[in-house]
Amino acid sequence: MAYDVRFISQADVESLGISMKEVMDGVETGWRMNGEGKTELPAKIGIHPRGNCYIHAMPCWIGGDTDMAGMKWVAGFPMNLEKRLPYNNGIFVLNDTETGVVKAIMDCNWMTTWRTGAAAGLGAKYFAAPDSAVVAVIGLGTIGKITLRAFKEVLPAMKYIKIYDPIAEQYGRFIDEMRELLPGVEFIKCGSVRDACADADVVTSCAPILDQPRRSVSADMLKENVCCITSDYDSTLCADTVSGGRSFVCDDRGQYLWTQEHGVYFQNGYPLAEGIYADMGEIIAGKKPPVLEGRRVCLFMGIASHDVMTAKLILEKAAEKDAGTMLKL
Ligand SMILES: NC(=O)c1ccc[n+]([C@@H]2O[C@H](COP(=O)([O-])OP(=O)(O)OC[C@H]3O[C@@H](n4cnc5c(N)ncnc54)[C@H](O)[C@@H]3O)[C@@H](O)[C@H]2O)c1
Structure with a gap:
């Protein structure tokens, strides 16, 4: 039939x-x-x-x-x-x-693309300081651009966007597309991840997910009060950034732990079950309060x-x- x-x-x-x-x-x-x-x-x-x-x-x-x-x-x-x-x-x-x-x-x-940007935007809505002015974007592809589109909805004070990508042509493509969307902000091209992260209130990473990650954002590069939102699993944020801060939040506790147990991602110092402050469902349902001070890390794998x-x-x-x-x- x-x-x-x-x-x-x-x-x-x-x-x-x-x-x-x-x-x-x-x-x-x-x-x-x-x-x-x-x-x-x-x-x-x-x-x-x-x-x-x-x-x-x-x-x-x-x-x-x-x-x-x-x-x-x-x-x-x-x-x-x-x-x-x-x-x-x-x-x-x-x-x-x-x-x-x-x-x-x-x-x-x-x-x-859009729901991944939306999720990162919601991470910023709940965990970034409302007066965040400096945002760092590591990885200037599709997800980097859509994340900024979502940040625009929730970070009204965003004024400086510090950008990093290992491929030189990506800077121009990114700025050309983003300038129209964010006419009032200044884009600052950075030659290293460290430069991009310095003074950033919010750091977001959107680089390729690798089986053997070459993590580049370590805790010593970051301000004391910073919100890190990653869409690239464990490819960019070093374990000390993710584990040593004030709060670690994933999109879904069950999915994060299941993936970690299967042995490829979230190894070598990434938070175990007891290191998870909450998942975003618990935060949005009001079961745990958001945290607005210290280093807050949101790791969003993407959920169905x-x-x-x-x-x-x-x-x-x-x-x-x-x-x-x-x-x-
Ligand atoms: N979490 C989620 O829900 C979700 C959903 C979709 C995509 N993703 C992930 O987001 C990431 C980006 O996807 P995309 O569609 O933007 O890809 P893309 O190919 O459009 O962009 C990736 C960018 O990262 C840059 N890059 C490469 N190596 C880098 C490095 N070491 N440091 C910084 N930047 C680097 C590339 O030059 C490129 O500009 C991928 O890892 C993808 O799997 C996650």
């Missing part, structure tokens, strides 16, 4: 005009529901067909009034930058929760509830505007 499925391409998603604020609101709601125990969120699993590459399966059901379920099948291949292909790409499948039938199949590149909440937003808008293509499965 055939049934209707809405197929939504990346171009369709881009045509919907979804704002960063809308994505942040959805991601925050999903996170709150994690903290309230209203989601089923197994740790993401993956396969690794090439060195430093992954293809992850990320299922999630969000219960309560949301009642949405789906799964992302997403690849991350760092060498794609040279091939002018996206680092992350793949599809998201949304299922009906009464019947299990597929309701929509959509590109997941836009979703992954972000994707389900973003897919919900995309599907609602697409249905409203009749965007995408109806297929028979």
Whole structure:
């Protein structure tokens, strides 16, 4: 028996005009529901067909009034930058929760980028000082840019953006794209990670995730009061930065610990279970207060509830505007 499925391409998603604020609101709601125990969120699993590459399966059901379920099948291949292909790409499948039938199949590149920026923005909303003026961005690719877009929503005093990337051309590309979005801020090109981190109130890292990380942000480079938000697993922040501060927060305690137990990431001095202050679900659900002094580290691997909440937003808008293509499965 055939049934209707809405197929939504990346171009369709881009045509919907979804704002960063809308994505942040959805991601925050999903996170709150994690903290309230209203989601089923197994740790993401993956396969690794090439060195430093992954293809992850990320299922999630969000219960309560949301009642949405789906799964992302997403690849991350760092060498794609040279091939002018996206680092992350793949599809998201949304299922009906009464019947299990597929309701929509959509590109997941836009979703992954925007919800990752949104998550970093929420890290800043809860853990950065509201008067943060100096922001350092380490890694000037897609996630670096979207993170700044989210910071704009929550860091009204942001005035100086210190940027670092090992590839010289990335500076110009980054500034050209960001200047229009942030007309009042000054971009400062830094020749080293240390230069970028000096005096920064917020440090965010978005470099490739590596099997053998060459971590570059050590605690001695940072101000005493600093908020570090990383989207690149353990590739950039040194263990002393992550473990020796005032608070360490991950996006989901279960996923972080499961991944650590499997032995590739978060080794060699990264926090164990007792070193986790809270996960963001607990913070947003009000079970633990945010911390605003000392060195606060938010390590966000990306969780499937972000994707389900973003897919919900995309599907609602697409249905409203009749965007995408109806297929028979
Ligand atoms: N946490 C999440 O939810 C999530 C989601 C999507 C992507 N990511 C991760 O974010 C990272 C960035 O993804 P992207 O799409 O922006 O990739 P990208 O290829 O667009 O950008 C990566 C940038 O990092 C730079 N870089 C390379 N080595 C570096 C180093 N040692 N120090 C600093 N910068 C370095 C590259 O030159 C490039 O500019 C990847 O690790 C990706 O897996 C995380």
